[in-house]
Amino acid sequence: MQKKPESLLEKELQSLPNTPGVYQFFNAQNKLLYVGKAKDLKKRVRSYFAFSPSLHASSKNSLRIQKMIAEAVHLEFINTSSEADALILENSFIKQLHPKYNILLRDDKTYPYIYIDFEEDFARFKITRKIIKKPKIKYFGPFFKGAKALLDALYFYYPLKQKQSCDKPCIFYQISRCLAPCAGLISKAEYEKILQRATKALLNPSILIKNLEHSMLELAKNENYEEAAKLRDQIATIKDLEVKIELDIARLEDFDIFALAFENELLCTLRFVIQDGKIISVYHRLSSLKEFDKNEAYKQFILESFSIDTPLSSNKIFIYEDFEDRQVLQDLLCQRFEKKISINAPKIGEKRKICDLAFQNAKQMIKNQSKDKESSLLNELRSYFELEHLPQRIEVFDNSHMQGRAIVGAMIVYEKGFQKAAYRHFHLNHNNDYEQMKELLTKRAMNFEKNPAPDLWLIDGGKTLLKLADEIAKSSGANIDILAISKEKIDAKAHRAKGFARDKIHSLRGEFSLSVQDERLLFLQKLRDEAHRFAISFHQHTKKKQDLQSSKLKGLGLSEGVLQKLLAYFGDFENIYKADFKELEALCGSKNASKIKNLV
Structure with a gap:
């Protein structure tokens, strides 16, 4: 009987070294499926497989990993000098590329x-x-x-x-x-x-x-209502900081507590910050997951909480339950901060009680979330459009220009509301919508290392721009869901009437027409309209600025034709002013070049 030829994956498994490093699994479309780290690449990666009678996923894996192995056709690895370095690289890849089968605990904020x-x-x-x-x-x-x-x-x-x-x-x-x-x-x-x-x-x-409540009442008695209102708001904010806790921490210690709870496909990550024996700050975040990997979740959560630029307010970390990579993570933090840092899962005593309290709080957060209206809507979007991720962080893109002038692009961000600090605008160079969107999305994708990919891209456009966005996302290696929303056309004009526009939603799985009153459509329209508003606003600002600059050059006697020629070549007025004399002379003659250089 003729032996079946070895697959590419089987050959790659044979070439794995016995060294620390990071490994990556890809599917037939070369889409990144999973990133992992290993102390011994050969031993770790081969443990995912059974080799008889033919290569297949080991039954010892979770169902999530078994499904990933079934899709994998190609493997790549990167050697590192230590397991700690591999851990850092693994975390970086997960943040940047959002692999399909990795858990991603998205939180890119730095806290004060x-x-x-x-x-x-x-x-x-x-x-x-x-x-x-x-x-x-x-x-x-x-x-x-x-x-x-x-x-x-x-x-x-x-x-x-x-x-x-x-x-x-x-x-x-x-x-x-x-x-x-x-x-x-x-x-x-x-x-x-x-x-x-x-x-x-x-x-x-x-x-x-x-003390503030006493001062607020005094101000109110003296009819200083404006200052009293400011104190009232301060009091409300500070009350939110307090955690009602009946446990008595006997010693004036500084430490952090980390706990995870997973129920109904929701993961709650929770952190208590304790200083001088008191809980001074509490963090929690909810993520939607089909499966929970305790080791991955704890690694990401703690590693992100103690990034390299983070001030270290304590060197003791207590966790609700132990996890596989606890020791390597502890060694990495010691190396990172050049201090002895401990990570322990206490079994008894007051630390155990606080860990239990953190866990119970995390479970309560999950119960509260199930009653949240927006969370239900996001889950409906995920289910209806068959998205891979719950769209907790959404980036929306739009372009704006007027007859090829003041060409700009805009990106807005939605995550539990519009995150205006994360909005970005871009100057673009191309004259048609397709090339403008290509330039805009490419600029965004090239920045995934500093600003990781979101859960969902929403594009203002139809099937053509949807396909373009998918190609750019795939070329970056990032795993992003993509939807496009195309405006209803009435007499060949876009129709934006709120509550009445029959916009179409496009995904890679097909085209969808929802009722004009459907909450899912109204939500996506709200996002699209905010991106449009932001793009138009920046376009108007840019055009006003360009008109001012244009009037300066026209005042020198430059014709409209010469001006357009310069703009087409240099892109914007700033580059015209920065250009050297010879470049200007070649485009518009020595007389005009001299006028421009004298103006500068």
């Missing part, structure tokens, strides 16, 4: 810390998101919300030094909000006592709330 620099004669509380490279820095946090409200409250109630630099008593001294250390009106010893009281309030916000 409140810190004190004790090298200052009269130290102040300040906010940072990165390590301050000074020897006598004390960090509090991170604060996942309310850091500024907390800082404002400290400066409102305690007469701390209000300004970074001051050489004489100012308005804050006159209203008793500062005791003028700049003029020597308070000693360092007395100021230190105030600082200690403020620090105690920072670690126990209930002290601040009580």
